[in-house]
Amino acid sequence: MQSNEPLARRQGHFAVLARAALAEVEAVLADAPAIPPFMVLKQPETGTIMVEGRAGGGGRRFNLGEATMTRCAIRLEDGTLGFSYALGRDTAKAQKAAVLDALLQNEPPEGPMHRAMHRLAERQKQAREEASRKAAATKVEFFTMVRGEG
Amino acid sequence: MYVAVKGGEAAILATHDLLAEARRGDPAVREVEVAQIREQLGLAVARVMNEGSLHDPDLAALALKQAQGDAIEAAFLIRAFRTTLPRFGSSLPVETSRMAIRRRISAAYKDLPGGQVLGPTYDYTHRLFDFALMEGESRPEAPQAASTLAQTMPRVPDILGAEGLMEPEMPPEGDPAPFDLTRQPVSFPADRDVRLQAMARGDEGFLLGLGYSVQRGFGGNHPFAGEIRMGEVSVEFVPEELGFAVDLGEITLTECQMVNQFSGSKDVPPQFTRGYGLAFGHSERKAMSMALVDRALKAREFGEAADYPAQQDEFVLYHSDNVEAAGFVEHLKLPHYVDFQGELELIRRIRAEREARLAPETTPIQEAAE
Numbered sequence: 001m002q003s004n005e006p007l008a009r010r011q012g013h014f015a016v017l018a019r020a021a022l023a024e025v026e027a028v029l030a031d032a033p034a035i036p037p038f039m040v041l042k043q044p045e046t047g048t049i050m051v052e053g054r055a056g057g058g059g060r061r062f063n064l065g066e067a068t069m070t071r072c073a074i075r076l077e078d079g080t081l082g083f084s085y086a087l088g089r090d091t092a093k094a095q096k097a098a099v100l101d102a103l104l105q106n107e108p109p110e111g112p113m114h115r116a117m118h119r120l121a122e123r124q125k126q127a128r129e130e131a132s133r134k135a136a137a138t139k140v141e142f143f144t145m146v147r148g149e150g
Numbered sequence: 151m152y153v154a155v156k157g158g159e160a161a162i163l164a165t166h167d168l169l170a171e172a173r174r175g176d177p178a179v180r181e182v183e184v185a186q187i188r189e190q191l192g193l194a195v196a197r198v199m200n201e202g203s204l205h206d207p208d209l210a211a212l213a214l215k216q217a218q219g220d221a222i223e224a225a226f227l228i229r230a231f232r233t234t235l236p237r238f239g240s241s242l243p244v245e246t247s248r249m250a251i252r253r254r255i256s257a258a259y260k261d262l263p264g265g266q267v268l269g270p271t272y273d274y275t276h277r278l279f280d281f282a283l284m285e286g287e288s289r290p291e292a293p294q295a296a297s298t299l300a301q302t303m304p305r306v307p308d309i310l311g312a313e314g315l316m317e318p319e320m321p322p323e324g325d326p327a328p329f330d331l332t333r334q335p336v337s338f339p340a341d342r343d344v345r346l347q348a349m350a351r352g353d354e355g356f357l358l359g360l361g362y363s364v365q366r367g368f369g370g371n372h373p374f375a376g377e378i379r380m381g382e383v384s385v386e387f388v389p390e391e392l393g394f395a396v397d398l399g400e401i402t403l404t405e406c407q408m409v410n411q412f413s414g415s416k417d418v419p420p421q422f423t424r425g426y427g428l429a430f431g432h433s434e435r436k437a438m439s440m441a442l443v444d445r446a447l448k449a450r451e452f453g454e455a456a457d458y459p460a461q462q463d464e465f466v467l468y469h470s471d472n473v474e475a476a477g478f479v480e481h482l483k484l485p486h487y488v489d490f491q492g493e494l495e496l497i498r499r500i501r502a503e504r505e506a507r508l509a510p511e512t513t514p515i516q517e518a519a520e
Contacts, residue, residue, distance in 0.1 A: 015397035047236040052243040053428045055342055056319030057305050061243050061328045062343035064350050067205035069398055087399040129298050135252045136295035138268040
């Protein structure tokens with residue numbers, strides 16, 4: 001198998017774009033030198049995905065229930081394919097995220113769109129950490145009352 | 151003979167308008183926005199997503215607005231909408247051990263790795279009215295600890311499992327895809343994947359009542375809440391065209407692991423047994439009830455007598471779906487004019503026959519009295 005660093009980076013981009021708002025995706029696209037022409041292979045489409053769980057957390061798979069998701073596929077003129085997949089029903093975001101997926105594959109990791117993606121990822125990480133610190137503030141510190149002599 | 155009856159169109163159109171007006175309430179009061187419901191009535195939104203069996207907080211909030219807060223009517227709206235959507239596939243099983251924890255407690259272990267994290271809970275409120283909420287416009291801000299919680303926290307049954315004290319929970323051979331009751335008819339006895347899916351979309355009140363019945367003695371379990379955790383979990387999906395897993399974003403889940411008393415046999419030493427509950431959103435009561443009934447429904451597997459409703463899969467699965475139940479109960483409102491006409495004629499005939507039968511006996515007595 002070849003090095004999976006570009007794959008891991010692309011998977012990271014998918015995760016960040018799935019959590020981003022439309023305006024945030026547009027902001028990253030604004031850092032592209034130019035948006036080249038592209039063909040929409042699969043119009044943004046909303047459907048569902050069946051979310052699976054495991055009994056006990058690690059046992060037999062079961063269907064928890066469905067979730068809405070939206071996907072889109074585009075192709076740049078040079079043949080690069082761009083996809084987007086995200087929970088929810090934001091079709092406007094789906095197409096822009098698919099274009100971004102294609103553009104990011106063609107841009108070197110130190111390019112402006114990559115830097116914008118990195119900033120977006122940092123903001124999402126900060127929000128997660130803030131939620132975690134708020135939860136951590138509700139962590140119980142037990143005090144033990146010692147009665148009598150040791 | 152079949153007599154078609156028409157009519158009522160004008161009345162039905164008028165009722166739609168009247169319903170819209172009733173839903174809106176006093177026009178002098180500001181209309182509630184869907185986003186407000188999503189953000190501020192999140193527990194109701196979670197319930198509608200669970201019972202509608204579709205995760206989409208915006209749609210669940212819209213459903214609640216449209217249904218005037220009627221959770222079952224809202225779940226019905228969600229179910230109806232779901233049928234219009236194509237299914238793209240199934241996610242990878244969610245990994246709750248990697249949950250971004252916002253609440254995690256154990257009633258079994260005081261000092262467990264990762265700690266007791268109370269999170270946003272009503273458990274320690276005094277259930278006294280907060281009249282300040284009537285004034286509106288509050289901007290509360292929660293304190294932050296200096297550091298974040300641990301990235302992963304072990305699940306309590308896994309801690310017991312490491313000692314061999316817990317019933318093991320392993321995927322069956324080959325890790326098969328789960329049964330889907332939305333696409334295949336259920337048969338009995340139902341396997342655990344079927345039962346868990348049915349309960350996940352089942353009515354919270356029904357499962358709460360059944361769970362309660364188990365605790366009170368109509369079933370053999372009075373367990374420990376081994377662990378309850380709530381937080382965000384990534385949903386991953388492998389699109390055919392890519393062939394690798396894509397993170398679709400995260401959803402809030404509540405998971406409950408009940409630790410029940412021992413089971414053992416000649417070959418297996420006594421060990422704790424599990425009950426499992428999982429639900430969309432912050433849905434603790436639902437997840438706990440589901441975990442209680444999950445354990446009760448294992449009666450057959452453990453060779454226990456299934457004497458009570460909560461232990462009988464056919465009873466539980468056939469009656470837990472509130473959209474189905476409401477449909478059958480509420481269909482009684484629909485016109486049954488012809489059926490009832492038939493009943494009326496029948497009862498009149500039976501009464502006439504009875505009178506005719508009794509008549510010859512009474513007549514002679516009357517004659518004798520004369």
